[in-house]
Each structure stands twice: as C-alpha cells, then as structure tokens.
Amino acid sequence: MKNSTLKIVKSRGLSLALSAGLALMASSTFSAEPNSADWESTVKQARGQSVYFHAWGGSPRINDYIGWAASQVQKRYGITVNHVKVTDTANVVSTVVAEKAAGKDSDGKVDLIWINGENFASMKRQKLLFAPGWATNLPNWKYVDVENKPTITVDFTIPTEGLEAPWGNAKLVFFYDTARTKSVPNSIKELSEWAKKNPGRFTYPQPPNFIGSTFLKQALSELATDPAKLLKPVVEEEFAKVAQPLFDLLDELHPNMWRKARAFPKTHVAMRQLMADKELDIIFAFNPSFASSAIANNELPDSVRSFVFSKGTLGNTHFVAIPYNGASKAGALVLANFLMSPEAQAHKQNPTIWGDPTVLNVDKMNAEDKARFARLELGVATLKPEELGPMLPEPHPSWMNRLEKEWLNRYGVNN
Amino acid sequence: MLRLAPTLAIAILIGPILFGLLATALPAFGYFPTLGGTRFSLDAFAALFERPGLLRSALLSFSSGLITTFTSLLVVVLFVAGWSGTAVFRRLQHLVSPLLSVPHAAAAFGLAFLIAPSGWIMRLLSPELTGLTRPPDVLILQDALGLTMMGGLIVKEIPFLLLVILSALPQSNASQYSQMATSLGYGRIAGFIHCVWPNVYRQIRLAVFAVIAYASSVVDVAIILGPDSPAPLSPRLLGWMNDPDLALRFEASAGAVLQLGVTVAALVSWLLLEKIFAALQRYYCQNGQRFARDKAVRQIGLFSITLATTIVFAGLAILAIWSVAGFWSFPDALPDSFSLRSWARALPGLQQPLWNSVIIALMATSIAVVITLACLEQEVRSGRDGGSRAMLFVYLPLLVPQTGFVFGLQIFFLWLGLDATLFALVFVHLIFVLPYVFLSFSDPWRAFDPRYASVAHGLGAGLNRTFWRIRLPMLLRPALVAFAVGFAVSIGQYLPTVLIGAGRLPTITSEAVALSSGGDRRVIGVYAFLQMVLPFVVFLVAGLVPMLLFRNRRDLKVN
DSSP states (O other): OOOHHHHHHEEEEEEEHHHHHHHHHHHHSSSSOOOOTTTHHHHHHHTEEEEEEEOOOHHHHHHHHHHHHHHHHHHHHHHHHEEESSSOOHHHHHHHHHHHTTTOOOOOOOOOOOEEEEHHHHHHHHHHBBOTTTTSSSSGGGGGGGGTTTGGGEEEEOOOOSSSEEEEEEOOOOEETTTTTTOOSHHHHHHHHHHHHSSSOOOOTTSSSSSHHHHHHHHHHOOOOOGGGGOOOOHHHHHHHHHHHHHHHHHHGGSGGGGGGSSOOOHHHHHHHHHHTTSEEEESSSSSTHHHHHHTTTSSSSTTEEETTTOOOEEEEEEEBBTTTTTTTHHHHHHHHTSSSHHHHHHHHOOOTTTOOBBOOGGGGGGHHHHHHTTTOOTTTTOOOSSSSEEEOOOOHHHHHHHHHHHHHHHHHHH | GGGGHHHHHHHHHHHHHHHHHHHHHHTTTHHHHHHGSSOOHHHHHHHHHHSSTTHHHHHHHHHHHHHHHHHHHHHHHHHHHHTTSSSHHHHHHHHHGGGGGGGGHHHHHHHHHHHHHHHHHHHHHHTTTTTTTOOOOOOOOOTTTOOHHHHHHHHHHHHHHHHHHHHHOOOOOOOHHHHHHHHHHHOOHHHHIIIHHHHHHHHHHHHHHHHHHHHHHOOOOHHHSSOOOTTHHHHHHHHHHSSSOOOOHHHHHHHHHHHHHHHHHHHHHHHHHHHHHHHHHHHHHHTOOOOOOHHHHHHHHHHHHHHHHHHHHHHHHHHHHTTBSSSSSSSSOOSSOOHHHHHHHHHHHHHHHHHHHHHHHHHHHHHHHHHHHHHHHHHHHOOOOHHHHHHHHHHHHHSSOHHHHHHHHHHHHHHTTTTTSSHHHHHHHHHHHHHHHHHHHHHHHHHOOOOHHHHHHTTTTTTTHIIIIIHHHHTTHHHHHHHEEEEHHHHHHOOOOHHHHHTTSSOOOHHHHHHTTTTTTHHHHHHHHHHHHHHHHHHHHHHHHHHHHTTTOGSOOOH
16 A cells, blocks of 8 residues: 555655655654553653644633643653544544555554544544553543443444543433423424424524534434344445434424525534524533533523433433654553543533533442542533433434435525 | 745645645535545536526626625725815824724624624614614515625725725826816816726736625635525535535535536626726727716725725724623623623633734734735836736736635645644734735836936936935835735734634634624624724824825825
C-alpha cells in the first residue's frame, strides 16, 4: 500500500525530499509500545508526553470538563493533554486514514479519540486502532459495569474487544416546557399525532448529524415489524420493506414539523436554542441531564422537564480509543484510565459540570467513591435512573449509513 | 536577490496548488492506488451525478458566484460614482472600510442573529408591532434559493470591492475627470461610468474575479446561512471528503473537479457580462445622453451601502450582546440579565488560539508584502511585468476552490513530515494571503505615474533611493491596505487551518467554527466578536497611519 502511494509522489519528482522526510520519521520512533497490563512502566513512560485528545468541541461544558481532566492528569502524571476540538469525529477518522495513506505508521497526530458507533466500526474494520485488550487491562476497568450495561462490550452490535475504553452512557430523552406544553406523547406514533395538533413545534437535527440519525433509528426501532433484523447488517433486498414504516411516518410528520421540514437544525444544541427562543416545544438529546445543565446555565427556562417513551428509547455507550499510530500511547492510556476512574466519572455525572451518566458500577467502589456518587444531585429536570425507561439496543452500524443515505435520497432535495 | 522574487512568488503560488490539484484530479478519474483505484475511469463522476440534487447544488454555487459579485459591485459603483468627493462619501468610507476586516464567518453569524425569525429585528418589533409572542415559523435562514447566503456574502464583499476601488481611484484622476464630465452636463453617475470606470475597472478586474471564485465555492458562510437540502457544492463535497467511508474520496474528488468547472463557468459568464456592459456603455457614450437627473439612482446607491454597513455593524452589536447575555427569552429586546460567564469560561481556552492567529497572520502577511514589493520593484527595474501569464499564477489560489486542492496539500505536507507545524501553516496561509496582497496592491502600483520616478532619476536619485523615498511613500496607503487585507484573509482562513494544522494549531476561526456546530449563541458571540476585533485593529492602523503621515500632503489624500 505504502509503495504504491510512494510511486505517485516519485512521479512528481519529490522523491528526494520525501525519502529524507521518511528517514527522519523512522529514526524518531524507536521506543517500545506501551502495555496497559504493565501499568507501572506505562505510567513511567507516559510522564512528559503530550497527548492530543480529539473530541467534539461543540459544548463549552464538555470542553471545560476535558480541561479539568487535563489539569488533573498534568498534576498527577506529568502528562500534557491538548484538547483538539473537532466538529465531526468522522474528520478524525479521516486524519488517521490520510496518515495511513501517507505511510505514517507511527508518530501520528491523534493520540486519543472520543468515539463510538459507525466511526468505531469503520476504524476497527480498517485496523486503525491500537492493540485489542488495552482497555480491559486498565487498572480502573475493575469498576466498569460490564454486567448491567451490555452496550459497554458491544458498541452498536460491534464487539469492542477492549479496543476502546468506555467513557459515558447515553440515553435518548425528550424535553418539553411545562409552561407551554401540558401533555406529552408516549411513542413515535403519538409524537406524530402531537405534531399534527402543534404544527411547527417539533424537528430533529438533519441527518447525518448523529442525534438526527439517532432519531431515525429510534423511530424505526419502534415501528419495525421485526426489530431483530436491525441488529444484523442491512440486507439490501429487504431494506425497503423493513424501513418502509419509518418513511411512512416521516412523510406524515414532515409537513407538521418546524419550517415544514424544509430546513433542519444542525445539532441538538441548536434545538435547545430554538426551544429557548420558543420556536420548538419538544426537543431531545442523548443525555438525560441535558435540560438540567441548560437550566443551570441560563440556556433554557426552568420550567423545562424531561420525558421518555414507556416502551423504551435508544441507549448506547461512548468511548475513547487510541489510533494504531498514535505518538503518545502511554500518555493516552493513562488519560483513558483516569477518565474511567470513580473520581472523574462522578465529577462528569454532576449536572452542573456535564451530567453524563457513569459507565461504572457504584457497588464495586470503596466507601469514599460511593459517597462521591451519593452526593450528586440530579438537577430539576432530570429523570431518576428508574424513570428512564427500558433501553432499546442500537441497530447495527450499517443501518445508520443506509438510513442516512435513504433519508438523503428522499428528503435531501426540497422542491 | 530581487531578480529571484517573481520566481519565488510563482513557486509559492503554483507548486502547492499543482500538487493539490493533481492529488485531487487523479482520484476524480479513478486513480488512487492506496484506496485500490489503479485504473482510470469515469465511475466517480457517474456516482457523483447520481447524488440527489447535485445539479441544484452546482447551480446554487454558480448563481451565488454571479449574483453576489454583480450585486455588490453594482452597489459599490453606484455609491462611488454618485457620491465620491462629498462629505457623505468620506464619512461612510471610513465606516465601511474597516468592515473588510470582519471575517466572513463572523459577519454571517451576525446576519443570522439579526434576521432569523427569532432574531434581533423580530425581537425589537415584537410584540408591539407584530403582535407575536412566539417567533413566526418562516424559512429565512437556509432558504432553498440561497438568498440569505448571498446576502451574507454581499455585505462582506461590498467593503472589499469598495476598498480596491478606493485604492485604484487616485491613479485614475477620478476627480478631474468627474469635474470635466459634470461641466459637460453629464450626471455624476454617467460621468463616472464613461470617464473613470473603464480605467478603474481595468485595475480592479482581478479582485472582481476573486470575488466570483470565492462566492461560488464558499464553505463557511454556506454552512451558516446557506440551504441544506441541497447545500451548495463546496460544503457538500467537504462532507464527502471527510466521510469515514473512503470510497467517497473518489466522488469528493470528482465533486472538486466539478466545483472547479462551476467556478470557471461563472467566470466565463462574467466575461460575457463584461462584454454586454461594455457595449452598453459605448452605446450610451456615443449617443451623448447626459443622464443628468440621476438623483434617485444615487439615493439607491447610498441607501444600499448604508444598509449593508448597518447590517454588519448591527450584527457585530448583537454578537457582542449575546456574548454577555443571561437567559434571553423571545420577544424580549434585551436579555433578562447580563453576565460575563461566557467570556470567563472562554478566556482560558482563548489564549493559545489568539496567539496562533496573530503570529500566523503577521508572519504570512509580512512575507507576502515583502514578496509583493520585491516582485513589483523587479518589474520596474527589468521593465517587464510578468504579463497575463504571471497574473494567472497570482490568481490561481483564488480561482481554485479551496475544497479542490487543500486536501491534496495535506497529503503533501504529511509526506514531507511538516504537517501541523507553524511553518506549514504560515506557508499555506501565505498561498492565500499573497494573491490578495498582490491583487490589492499591484494595480495601484502599476498605475503609478512613472514620471515621478523619471523626475527623481533626473534629479540624481538611484533605483533604491527612488523606491524608498518616492514610490513606497506615495504608495503607502495601498501598501497598508494590502497588508490589512492580507491579515484579514489569514485570520479568516478555516479549511487550510484545520486541515494543515491538523487541529494542533487552533486559531480563533477554527475554534469558532468548531464551537458553532454546537449552535450556542453565547459562545459563538464570544468567538465571532473576537474574530472581528483582531483584523479590525490592524485595519484601523492601516487607515490611521497614512492619515497621520499625509495630513499635509493634499494630493495623497483620497478625495
């Protein structure tokens, strides 16, 4: 692969500069790969490293949390963490792909990625990830709630195999303003009915935005006659039939949506702004404490509350992963381990900080760490864990791609 | 040393672009061995044209290029023709000029915050005038025809075109010609069009072409204000380029080739428009009509430019307000409360991007100005300018849509092991800064009356002395304008910054766009406000320095 790439370059008369560059690169990367099972030497190796953590940068609160984690890791382990704020994780995958295409198999730009779902599937398929099992060998893995949270070991139906370390849990939750809305729907079908009575007050982010695609998957998961089919890769011949109920529903819903579905917000955060502006009455997010956090930060009125569908909403886990060619793997391992620690997880779950639910099992912790979680308040608009309803499994990643494509074909061009 | 300057400039401009274009064109025609494409084919184009709404995307880009350029040029011409030399003109000119420094993204955010159904205008009018307590459900932003997007581009291109025209005016003896035309009974506008405009347009033509190319391939403004279903071509192919599904690279490359075609088509159409307008101008010139009663047209010119200016300033204001807003419900005209929380939260993270932005912009612009001066001085000394071919080189970075070749450049720097270095980023900014500096400066330079130099030579001054004591001081104003333009261009760069900087050298602009995906108006307010302020300061300096230096040099002032 590398050779054929080189050929293009050589044909452009750049071979001299190139071979010099490659020689430089080769000589600078002679250190051994770290092993998370040998923790002591990993921590030693990590000291002084710079870790470039590529993570979505669209939320100031999350950015602050990452900044806090960076300062802790700096203080305790002498590692400098740089948060590279990305708009779309797919771009980070692209970066690693471009590096692989250029033959840069070590000393890559990306040390740690915030990832899950189709991006993980894509990187795993293309073998762009660091050694299997690194995550399960981390010291803090012992707290992880593997028993009760199946999404930790199976990411969108793809086995994680220790290629990514769990960071947080997500669950689809809807929000409404009690000052304007009295009764809320209890299923996708009811939501469509509700929109008929309240035209222009509901929308979803435009797929392929992650939350927008999640809405499509939620709807299909509810409406499919045989939901088991969604857990397996798409069978092209069956796709039209399986997906039909979803598109029937969207055809019915769209005329009653915000801007009559002639335009869509770009993200769920943009929907929050639209709710604050009184344009939307029902919004949703992949984080149960989304509304409480927003209220605490003046971004939503304090009359906003949460609801879910009683038959369940989608849930998944988000992770951090290390590219195969990362330059500071030891540092990335230490950071990933810290992010999984009870202390960091409790801080993250605090709604005034971020409000992202933990991936750990509190029962496995010592008394001090248990107390950290016991002290947390949920926030006015957050549902209690037992009120969050059943969790619907994420479909196989191929469904996301296929649904996005079909959505684009049907609704990508307005008339 | 000086003799090498043109070669160096051409190498900087053309080398990376050729490589980037090749790395784009080869995959478009199926050749990208790393991804298994070893055979030339048109499959990628076939797949591209099966994309829903592709034609409409291309048409949007095409029409945006033409309509944006035509409208902004028309407004500027009416304003300059109708009002130059008046007190109103001088006052507005000082207001409009600094707006050039406002990055496109920031201006677009400002416009969005103003005219959205829940925007400031609606908040100011509601509920008293509209009776609304909730925003109307109407499509203003992201309208399917891209009118809002074009509006956002127009308010930004007006200051740019005004500035290049202003720098060209002193070399066109505008006031003398205008006076003569007026004394012959021509209306202000007709007199300007017949006597001054041909000379001015010759000088600014390249800048106009740059506007066409930019408006037909813009990414950031299209993302913020443009339609989504479908989006114009460039934002769409950026999406394919970044898709984790690598097979899309071929299609994205084909799209980049198409984008190139669309931009070329827009330019060719403009050449046709030029011919039509030249014929019209000749016709009316020969038939002797005076168009003396042009008051209404002059008022339209004044109104349009005032409106455009007001929009950008109001946008700036609303961004500033949002950056300090507490909870702000519709239809309140102002937030319930003010807080510095957004700023306090943003500040720690702002230092590095601010520093990077300034350093990169200063370095790239300084290099660009030095190279430009060296090239132009070399022209004078050798008695040859590079001719039209050299100009094509200067053009290339502005003609080739960024989406078309920056990804190829990224691979280039990766191969050299130079990606994500300050050097690479300054270099890639230089590619875009140099043409703007050159374009805004070369025409005033070339229109400089050679007799000044002849007189200097006649009085015994050598080449160097003539350059330092005569040509440079007399051309200081356009030189500083060129510097400010270059600085603003560098500050506004998004795509090259994220791709070549690989996120390791964040700038204010790359951070602002990253945060904008979150749609949080307060944070966008903070970043866009800063984005505006940075180049604005440089612009002020560029305007103030000649004013101070030339306060007692009557003919170096713009009338």
